[in-house]
Amino acid sequence: MTLLEIHEPGETPLPHAGEDSLAVGIDLGTTNSVVAIAREGKPAALHDETGRALVPSVVAYPAVGGVLVGDEARLLAATEPKNVVSSIKRLMGRGAADLHAVAGVLPYEIEAGTGQIDMVKLRIGGKPRSPVEVSAEILKALRIRAEEALEKPVERAVITVPAYFDDAARTATRDAARVAGLEVLRLVNEPTAAALAYGLDKGAEGLYAVYDLGGGTFDFSLLRLEKGVFQVLATGGDTALGGDDFDRAVAERLLAERKKDGIADRVDETAVKAALALGRQMKEQLSDRDQTSGRLEIAGTPSFHALALADFEAMIAAYVARTLEISRRVLADAGMDAREINGVVLVGGSTRVPLVRAKVAEMIGKPPLTDIDPDEVVALGAALQAEALTGGGDTLLLDVTPLSLGIETMGGIVEKIVPRNTPIPVQLAQDFTTYQDGQSAMAIHVVQGEREMVADCRSLARFELLGIPPMTAGAARIRVTFAVDADGLLTVSAEERTTGAAQRVEVKPSYGLSHDDMADMLYDSMDNAEADMTLRLLTEARVEAKRSVLALDAALANDGSLLSAEERGAIDTARERLEAVVAGDSRDEINAAAEALEAVVKPFAERRMDRGIREALSGMSVGELEGRVGE
């Protein structure tokens, strides 16, 4: 039943609460951030007094006090490098285990003792600060910029994240917004936002790819755009690959050239920052010329460097090749051919690099789309979505999970419950059972990744389901349910079906992927699929063999009297043979030994069944029977 609202004549009811405050779109980038607003379907980035839309994602805590964000913060890097933070996005949701991934990229001092069970903290200006706090400063600055430009309070936002951001990084982003006084209407994946901007603003329809190479992350997504529906078909990426890697490659070369010229630098924070700054400048210049040069000064000693486009391209070729490999995997996941794509949208400042453009064009067989400024397109899309969410638009955005989610089963095998590229929100369940007679608890280990073995995937959470009533192995039914919401956040619950014993856990991992884990998960999964499968089959054979030995032992303990000495001897021999080969690496030998054991056990199993039936018929209660079996 709908309740009718009565209004005074002439007064139009507000369709939504908080209409006085506006909802903006924010692209919180590794290198630069942008805030935008959409009105009546027209998005626009908000500029500062000098007409710039990009706010460098740099935060400074000057010695004199206060906080600076953007260009002003960047200026302070020359005089107070220890008080300036950039590329903080790379540390969102990350723990100590991830630090070697960013070592050398981010010359930060890490607060000792952090990151073991929580997110790392940085020591900036003599104080520990978390990535959430630092990101919140950027969001606050964007919010103030928007409020000044719009002359209205801004309290709600759609914030974009890389499609490949995991649970920890998404949660950290939400937390940062809260600290900045912004309600997050929705976290939207960056490539999806870019597609939204093209689809809504340029009326694009058909199959589109978004190639998003930012400062620190790479995403490739495939979408179908049709009459206001934005359906993500598949997505893939790498959260530790981007333009920063190009800068670093150039910086390393600059420092090496100085060394070759006999300059003995102490390669400290200041030296690295200076080399990175020049590296970045030279990279940008090579976007529209074949040759560039620059001057680097470290500790008062200057040096002069030249860089040809061809050399630069050779230095970054491996990174670009990696993006293409990921892109091809995404196409294969969607069962699409590159030629079916109607257009490819370029997003991120790093797509200004000519080699990147040329390689993308070559893969798709079409020149990429760049009508919308690649630095602004994500924020524009976010602004459109913010308008749709608050003003009620007809746009439908259907996104997917970027990585498979599953749990650990016997032998360290991953049982995938939500495969990657499943549309969200989604709730999927699978039933598991106990491994041993009388097992009263089950450990649930939640993992994320594409590999077959737990050790190769990322651990998200562990919890235990307790209070499973005593039953024979394999009799309990434990239902594990994975729910992923529209923001891509996961909740896992487990329940024993016969008794209703339930445990629920919100998966909120405290820290993120290490670089090695990431490389394995995002990049090597196809590469290793074959070896993984072999190992999985071997492990399954071992688990199966151990299970039959356990079952046999239980049966022998109860009904051993049904066997003659000769039969017992044959069974023992087959059993020993199986135990011996289980330790080896041959799946065929294990299977053969398991079959041999099964053959000699078969008559015994039949006799046991007969006895069971006779006993049941002779009036023994089911409870008594179960008691015997469970002994």
Place this chain on the structure above:
Amino acid sequence: MDHFARLGLPAALDIEAAALDKAYFALQRRWHPDRFVAKPPEERARASVEAAALNDAYRTLKDPLSRAVYLAELNGVKLPGDGKTIDDPDLLTEVMDAREELHEASSVAEVDALAKFAREDLEKGLLDLGRLFLANDRGAIKKALLRLRYLDKFAEEARARRTNLERSKK
């Protein structure tokens, strides 16, 4: 409510991709959580459950093989879980032979040929299913589906093998 009913489609093997998309999009327009951002929590929760169920239905029915497996299960055909041992001796021999061939294939072209063969076999098998469903021959349906499931897996393994070969070539 079964997946077909949820999407307002007949419980059938043949469903046109366009009809499935149309039904799915229309219902998501109504239930997607984005439509409920400004609504009270209980309405938001309800929408989330509906949208999740729609996604599950869509995902299951979109792929012809998973649709066939689902329909068979609705019709009382019990299939062993994915990845369980194969107990059909003919299929076991076929699987082992094919795996060996794939393992020995040393060029991308050979792998592609094997994958193409498997895919064609899969497509043909899917077409044949219609007849088995009409006759409601549960044993034959089960046997056919197990074989199709293997072919589908084989195509996936061929893809992995292909990637490996391409990489080692470089």
